[in-house]
Amino acid sequence: MGTSVSETHSSSLHPENNNSNVAEEEGGTTLSKKAAKKEAMKQEKLKLQQESAAAAAAALASASIESDPLSENYGEVALQDMQSKAVTGRKWIRIGLVNESLKDKTVLVRGRIQTTRPVGKNIGFLVLREQGFTIQCVLTVAENLISRQMVKFATSLSKESHVDVEGIVSVPDAPIKGATQQVELQIRKIYGISKALPMLPINIDDAARSEADIEKAMQSGEKFVHVNQDTRLNFRVLDLRTPANQGIFRIQSQVETAFRNYLLSKDFVGIHTPKLIAGSSEGGNPAFLAQSPQLHKQLSICSDFMGVFEVGPVFRAEDSFTHRHLCEFTGLDVEMEIKEHYFEVMDILDGLFVAIFGSLNENCKKELEAIWEQYPFKPLKYLRKTLRLTFEEGVQILKEAGVEVDPLGDLNTEVERKLGKLVLEKYGTEFYMLHRYPSAVRPFYTMPCYDNPAYSNSFDVFIRGEEIISGGQRVHVPELLRTREEGLGIDQAYIDGFQYGTAPHGGFGAGLERVVMLFCALNNIRKTSLFSRDPHRISP
Amino acid sequence: MGTSVSETHSSSLHPENNNSNVAEEEGGTTLSKKAAKKEAMKQEKLKLQQESAAAAAAALASASIESDPLSENYGEVALQDMQSKAVTGRKWIRIGLVNESLKDKTVLVRGRIQTTRPVGKNIGFLVLREQGFTIQCVLTVAENLISRQMVKFATSLSKESHVDVEGIVSVPDAPIKGATQQVELQIRKIYGISKALPMLPINIDDAARSEADIEKAMQSGEKFVHVNQDTRLNFRVLDLRTPANQGIFRIQSQVETAFRNYLLSKDFVGIHTPKLIAGSSEGGNPAFLAQSPQLHKQLSICSDFMGVFEVGPVFRAEDSFTHRHLCEFTGLDVEMEIKEHYFEVMDILDGLFVAIFGSLNENCKKELEAIWEQYPFKPLKYLRKTLRLTFEEGVQILKEAGVEVDPLGDLNTEVERKLGKLVLEKYGTEFYMLHRYPSAVRPFYTMPCYDNPAYSNSFDVFIRGEEIISGGQRVHVPELLRTREEGLGIDQAYIDGFQYGTAPHGGFGAGLERVVMLFCALNNIRKTSLFSRDPHRISP
CATH class of the missing domain: 3.30.930.10 (Bira Bifunctional Protein; Domain 2)
Known part of the structure; x- marks a missing residue:
């Protein structure tokens, strides 16, 4: 009863290790001893990279914030402030509910950093995700409101970290690609709630890539990361965040x-x-x-x-x-x-x-x-x-x-x-x-x-x-x-x-x-x- | 944390072994070695009694039925007829639904024998149970309808056996004690579906006895069977049939x-x-x-x-x-x-x-x-x-x-x-x-x-x-x-x-x-x- 499995997929954590073997993922693919050792070394290397990147980011962030008169509008939330200090009555709205009906209103959302993109030193874009829903957020330097340091802070946040964002809902003329919500948030305040390691073993985008896109990429010879089943299961808490897995x-x-x-x-x-x-x-x-x-x-x-x-x-x-x-x-x-x-x-x-x-x-x-x-x-x-x-x-x-x-x-x-x-x-x-x-x-x-x-x-x-x-x-x-x-x-x-x-x-x-x-x-x-x-x- | 237990209850399978110790049943009472041995011997004895009683009952039943021209109206259902032989379209009604609105109607029920009571050789009473509901059934010898052998068959059925009963719903003048349904079934046909051992390790009546009744019996010095927690758990399939456990x-x-x-x-x-x-x-x-x-x-x-x-x-x-x-x-x-x-x-x-x-x-x-x-x-x-x-x-x-x-x-x-x-x-x-x-x-x-x-x-x-x-x-x-x-x-x-x-x-x-x-x-x-x-x- 049941089919047995012969093929194994090697893990592919980095784009350069492009594993374009997208044969049907059958069975509980286990790694050979050699592959397992290679995998362990790769994990060790990744861990070291993660640690040094995290330390560098932390040093950078605290140094630049201290000198900013607008520093109250952004920064990492202190642990003490997440230890049930008070019931403030603030209302968070789910990202999936932020739509055109809230135009010009100020809203507070909590979401994960899906992507960050600085444009020069004065503008930054973020996409926040909450379960299956995503929203584009914009920071533009403005006097007494948004500093360059704040743009830097926001666009330096690591993917998958949680942030609280307070912002004003605006409705752009053109449709927004790359986000489910067809409104933008003009960020006024942004606070880090949780910190994800700067280098993730799985990128959610890679894990969520459709089989059709993989097919297309393979045919055009385009490079892409294929996340195999074993890697998904090793880092299941990341893998489970894809829209398909949520579904x-x-x-x-x-x-x-x-x-x-x-x-x-x-x-x-x-x-x-x-x-x-x-x-x-x-x-x-x-x-x-x-x-x-x-x-x-x-x-x-x-x-x-x-x-x-x-x-x-x-x-x-x-x-x-x-x-x-x-x-x-x-x-x-x-x-x-x-x-x-x-x-x-x-x-x-x-x-x-x-x-x-x-x-x-x-x-x-x-x-x-x-x-x-x-x-x-x-x-x-x-x-x-x-x-x-x-x-x-x-x-x-x-x-x-x-x-x-x-x-x-x-x-x-x-x-x-x-x-x-x-x-x-x-x-x-x-x-x-x-x-x-x-x-x-x-x-x-x-x-x-x-x-x-x-x-x-x-x-x-x-x-x-x-x-x-x-x-x-x-x-x-x-x-x-x-x-x-x-x-x-x-x-x-x-x-x-x-x-x-x-x-x-x-x-x-x-x-x-x-x-x-x-x-x-x-x-x-x-x-x-x-x-x-x-x-x-x-x-x- | 938690109380420890000192007292143990001996098992009391027979009325004569009246155990009137009704102290609060605390903990997972385990038997001492001696008590366990005694219990094992008691079980062995019970088993032998059960076997010989079952054999005697079976011999008696088949002998008396064979000679009866009305034998089609009663008897044990053959195994073959319970092996999904046909979908006949017959409709069984739940005992809990048999009430005055069905007066004079013929109904078919499946229930367990709760009690049987012959009155002379010509009349028999049964109480059938289905989950929490019970109904009184009556057999009276009548020419071409009910034979003495049929009354004998029905009143000899062991408690907890399943029977199919076809009967006519009647509404007696006086309220019925000892049954939840306030109607009687005048039995026309009765067939044995399952056979329970004639001697049960727990009687449902004993297991279902209220704490108030136990209290009363103790005070009046009346004899009664107290089913202790360990015996209940040993014969859980019987114990679970009480109304309280069903609830x-x-x-x-x-x-x-x-x-x-x-x-x-x-x-x-x-x-x-x-x-x-x-x-x-x-x-x-x-x-x-x-x-x-x-x-x-x-x-x-x-x-x-x-x-x-x-x-x-x-x-x-x-x-x-x-x-x-x-x-x-x-x-x-x-x-x-x-x-x-x-x-x-x-x-x-x-x-x-x-x-x-x-x-x-x-x-x-x-x-x-x-x-x-x-x-x-x-x-x-x-x-x-x-x-x-x-x-x-x-x-x-x-x-x-x-x-x-x-x-x-x-x-x-x-x-x-x-x-x-x-x-x-x-x-x-x-x-x-x-x-x-x-x-x-x-x-x-x-x-x-x-x-x-x-x-x-x-x-x-x-x-x-x-x-x-x-x-x-x-x-x-x-x-x-x-x-x-x-x-x-x-x-x-x-x-x-x-x-x-x-x-x-x-x-x-x-x-x-x-x-x-x-x-x-x-x-x-x-x-x-x-x-x-x-x-x-x-x-x-």
């Missing part, structure tokens, strides 16, 4: 909200099951991390909650590097009583995911656009009533296209993708369910089909040709469960829990990161995990 | 929903931070479990999300048994940029918890009543605008009441309770905030006060005299953080994350289980943890 994690939050809201509306109960679980070995009772909430969400059904869901971490001791596996991900889990058929579970799943997709398209337009800007993709094609095919029908569709697979085996990743393409052609959907899987490829707790034990009451769900959800009806009869788990070393508490009356039930599990990845057609699950964990990454 | 976990789900909704309305982003984190030791890079999302929620602020929250597991290597500590609990965490004062964080906290309390009182009346029935408590007294006292003011209030405490030390649990009482008397609230804690008792990342480094920009929040939330302004300046963490062995990634521009920020963390416990005035956090984990409990 990705707001979308992730929205998926969870839509998931919860739909299930709550169907009278499901949100639960939290333990992640520390007993091992199967006798005696010592060692603790393990839950590979899924399977056991406890089923025990919750035994406990009369009827329908439950959980959003929580799931741990996997993955040892393969693929674009879609992590050692820790966020599970979206559902379990529910069923009256007579596992289609009841599929009905909930169907309504749920159609609701999630709808809510993303409806509520996250801006976020989807931000992602699209950097990583172009086409909106997901899905039906209002989700297509259901049996596994046997899937095998038949493949056969008709000349792909022979074991009718009682599993589909590998490649075949799943192929089937996805065929289904899209035939039914016009990139989201569909495949059910009645062969029993041999499902876990022991899966209920066999009533008419043929070689098949099971189970399903997988696919987005864009990749498996995203697994589920099915569970064996609820303890005697049957006992015969099926034999030799698997299952915790006895699991089966004991079923012997006090357990209704037929079923459920499914999905991965939050994978839902976001595939909805947005991203190529690596590390893009949708806030701080990802794989066998070679446990920090930051 | 507790629906309230827990509602707390989370209200928490999320409030913060989403303030433009916070829901995040999931990794639970596997790097150790501080050099080299090997061993993984640990996150003791809080502190590091990563702060890094999320460094990453421009401005305001974030997380609901997720938090792991603590607790070695003390107290009524309020667990090895694993569900953290409610918040982190946000602040413009100038940590009061901004307290404002969010204030609005958030007042909203949560309001939503519980508004939306969970039924659940609160169910808990109140078993564990009487008074509704939480809180103000619409939460009281804020400085730590120094708290110390002063204590002093005036004759309690001397170290003005630069921490408050112990007992003193916290005392202060809670004094605050309630003086200000009429059981929910209040205490801020400007001494720096010495706060973590290294806490921002000191601008005017006195012996105090810090931090706060604790109390419900009913117990600490429930901790928070404050964080040190956002990497240089200052470095001097403060020295020797603590903090992961370098933590501080590195701050050096690319970090705005002033703060936040807080609460425990979901503790919020529910204290809102409902329950006496043990194990009551509000679905499957609790303490140093002696890792199963089920």
Whole structure:
């Protein structure tokens, strides 16, 4: 399952180390020993450069400010003044809200320095950023208002530092390029709130560069910095500031909200099951991390909650590097009583995911656009009533296209993708369910089909040709469960829990990161995990 | 911190082993070796009894049914018929919805056997339960409709087994005691869906007995079964079926929903931070479990999300048994940029918890009543605008009441309770905030006060005299953080994350289980943890 990875990207921190290898970023690219050493030396060098640059800038700034009679209008804010000294009643306005309606008004904003540009000694331009929004700010030397030292101070600020800017909103005649807000701020006061190191390991502009621009640059032979996946993850706090990443994690939050809201509306109960679980070995009772909430969400059904869901971490001791596996991900889990058929579970799943997709398209337009800007993709094609095919029908569709697979085996990743393409052609959907899987490829707790034990009451769900959800009806009869788990070393508490009356039930599990990845057609699950964990990454 | 536990309760599975020790159930009561052995033998005996009873019942049932011409109207459903054989279109109605408006209608319900009572050979009464709701069902022998064997089958069903019952709704003249629904079902068909062991380790009636009834029984010398906390937790799937427990976990789900909704309305982003984190030791890079999302929620602020929250597991290597500590609990965490004062964080906290309390009182009346029935408590007294006292003011209030405490030390649990009482008397609230804690008792990342480094920009929040939330302004300046963490062995990634521009920020963390416990005035956090984990409990 999953593709393995051969290529590694070397880190490229400096423009001169232009790495124009923009092949698809697959897998958890780990550096070779040599590359790692080179990387460490580069980091060390960068650190020294950073330190000396910072010291020089600080010396320069304090020297020039002291002698300026206008020094009250600018400068670094002292630590003491950021230690909750007073509630002054000042109102900061979000940069995204500064627009033409505020023309000639004085406003106060807090933002990061995106760029600085001095024009001679008397004029300076800054672009400030707050989350996805940017605004151009202008300083022009004027008597009793703006000094040359103030222009120098402002244009010497390091990128990504925070500043408070008080200024007057003006509306220029020409459209402003390079900023989202179509107004300018005429700076009156500017104070440094935080200081970023003057040399950053990643420039946000580089990290945010669109795949289209990279393509163009490559074709024209233009030099540019390509920030590879490993560097992004090493300096994730910078990488996350790009508009695409801001969008990705707001979308992730929205998926969870839509998931919860739909299930709550169907009278499901949100639960939290333990992640520390007993091992199967006798005696010592060692603790393990839950590979899924399977056991406890089923025990919750035994406990009369009827329908439950959980959003929580799931741990996997993955040892393969693929674009879609992590050692820790966020599970979206559902379990529910069923009256007579596992289609009841599929009905909930169907309504749920159609609701999630709808809510993303409806509520996250801006976020989807931000992602699209950097990583172009086409909106997901899905039906209002989700297509259901049996596994046997899937095998038949493949056969008709000349792909022979074991009718009682599993589909590998490649075949799943192929089937996805065929289904899209035939039914016009990139989201569909495949059910009645062969029993041999499902876990022991899966209920066999009533008419043929070689098949099971189970399903997988696919987005864009990749498996995203697994589920099915569970064996609820303890005697049957006992015969099926034999030799698997299952915790006895699991089966004991079923012997006090357990209704037929079923459920499914999905991965939050994978839902976001595939909805947005991203190529690596590390893009949708806030701080990802794989066998070679446990920090930051 | 926390009280330690001396008393242990022996398990009492049988009425004759009446354990009338109903002292407050404190802590994670563990059995002594001798008691454990006794308990194991008792369990073994119970198991043998269960097995032989089950075999006898099965033999009896099948023998008598075979010869009955009305056998189609009752019996055990075959496994095959529960393997998703068909979607029949039958509609089950929830027991809670069966009422007078359905008089004379035929309905189909699925519920658990709460009680069975044969009256002679021709009449049988059953009470069925579905979640909190119960309904009385009646069987009367009638030609071509109900046979004696059918009455026998129905009244022989073991408690907690599931049955499908088809019956006609009738409205009796007298009110029905012992069932929530004020209608009766005249049974026409009854089928066994699941079988519970005939002898249960906990009877739901015993587990659900109110503290008032226990008190009464004790005073009158009446015999009754007291189910102690350890037995409840050993057989949690039974214990969770009581109305109070059904209420507790629906309230827990509602707390989370209200928490999320409030913060989403303030433009916070829901995040999931990794639970596997790097150790501080050099080299090997061993993984640990996150003791809080502190590091990563702060890094999320460094990453421009401005305001974030997380609901997720938090792991603590607790070695003390107290009524309020667990090895694993569900953290409610918040982190946000602040413009100038940590009061901004307290404002969010204030609005958030007042909203949560309001939503519980508004939306969970039924659940609160169910808990109140078993564990009487008074509704939480809180103000619409939460009281804020400085730590120094708290110390002063204590002093005036004759309690001397170290003005630069921490408050112990007992003193916290005392202060809670004094605050309630003086200000009429059981929910209040205490801020400007001494720096010495706060973590290294806490921002000191601008005017006195012996105090810090931090706060604790109390419900009913117990600490429930901790928070404050964080040190956002990497240089200052470095001097403060020295020797603590903090992961370098933590501080590195701050050096690319970090705005002033703060936040807080609460425990979901503790919020529910204290809102409902329950006496043990194990009551509000679905499957609790303490140093002696890792199963089920």
